[in-house]
Amino acid sequence: MYNSKGILEGLRVIDASTYLAAPMMGTLMAEFGAEVIKIEQPGVGDPVRKVPPLYNDSSLIHKVTNRNKKCITLDFHKKRGVELFYRLVSISDVVLLNFRPQVLKKWSIDYDDLVKFKPNIIMMHFTAFGRSGPYAHKPGFARVGEAFSGLTHITGFPDRKPVFCGYAIADAIGGIYGAFSLMLAIYHYKQTGEGQLIDLTLYEPMVRIMEDYIINYSVHGMIRERVGTFNPGVAPNDLYLCKDGRYVVLPASTQNMFERLAAAIGHPELVDDPRFITNERRVAHREELDKYIEEFTGRYDLDEVISILEAHEVACERVNSVVELYNDPHVKERDSLVSVYDPELERDVVMQGVFPKLSKTPGTIRWPGPPLGFHNKEIYCDLLQLGEEEFESLKNDKVI
Secondary structure, X not given: OOEOOEOOOOOEEEEOOOOOHHHHHHHHHHOOOOEEXXXXXXXXXXXXXXXXXXXXXXXXXXXXXOOOOEEXXXXXXXHHHHHHHHHHHHOOOEEEEOOOHHHHHHHOOOHHHHOOOOOOOEEEEEEOOOOOOOOOOOOOXXXXXXXHHOOHHHOOOOOOOOOOOOOOHHHHHHHHHHHHHHHHHHXXXXXXXXXXXXXXXXXXXXXXXXXXXXXXXXHHOOOOOOOOOOOOOOOOEEEEEOOOOOEEEEEOOOHHHHHHHHHHOOOHHHHHOOOOOOHHHHHHOHHHHHHHHHXXXXXXXXXXXXXXXXXXXXXXXXXXXHHHHHOOHHHHHOOOEEEEEEOOOOEEEEEEOOOOOOOOOOOOOOOOOOOOOOOHHHHHHHHOOOOHHHHHHHHHOOOO
């Protein structure tokens, strides 16, 4: 399964999922050497191909979400399409699917079907609500998972309706959690030679990452509500307005950090003030404490605020827009963003780099998300060794 070319080189993944979260799992694996074959509906493609922003009618999201993948077309609605899928599964290690359970059964591509062709296949089934339970039949997208998990309920200000995160975070967390799940299954495979079924939902990773949310209700009966931008358990910990209208984030989450902050804003006496002597006391007197910080940040432009705070080794940062992030020298130095040539768009595009940075087996970006069906010939004729006549027949019958 592995060789020296890349940490996942030799691993073949069939990505028959759509949209963002599950396809992201495949992309993360492809960045570290796995051969990921993405299956899309002939003539239609993954819905993400039509999601703005577009450039020359090509979705820029697709360019990132499906980079390094080999894109083929195949119709699960047709028997010949399902038979081709079985052949691909039989020579692969991992399958990614995110259709609802009833759809997998209708097409005969559920786990019980696939193990007949590859007994030790690893199958990731990523859905909104899972394979079991009364909601297993329900569809869902990231915002559904975020709302169901409780994250949306606690996001925003108390006097307004809940708000979503600026990005569909359940897709991102689901993709990362899914890749982690797959690596656990691959580790088990390496030890035993056994495959397995992974049942992962959109909402459960969101529930998991909010570590105090459930246990506080269980122990204290505490129902967390919306509070705005500050951290309800730590003070000071908020966004503060600077003289030039920009914001600085100041999370003084430890006693040492608060002491440094007090010195930086010119009020070292706050450290011994009974109102602020412990974090618990600071939380109780948050508004009084914030007045000192707001008076300080309001006197200076953001860059001056950052300079003063950093001189005192206070954890802080500007609230970046995409323009500021794009041009930041630290981001450039670390190759957090990289330029990739896209032959379809006939131009260089800048996108996120590959993370994490591994010293011995680093990941790479080999190509952006390719055109629909771009690798049909390679996969069907070279890998599955279909003859030219059969290949043309499948195209003419719109099976591929």
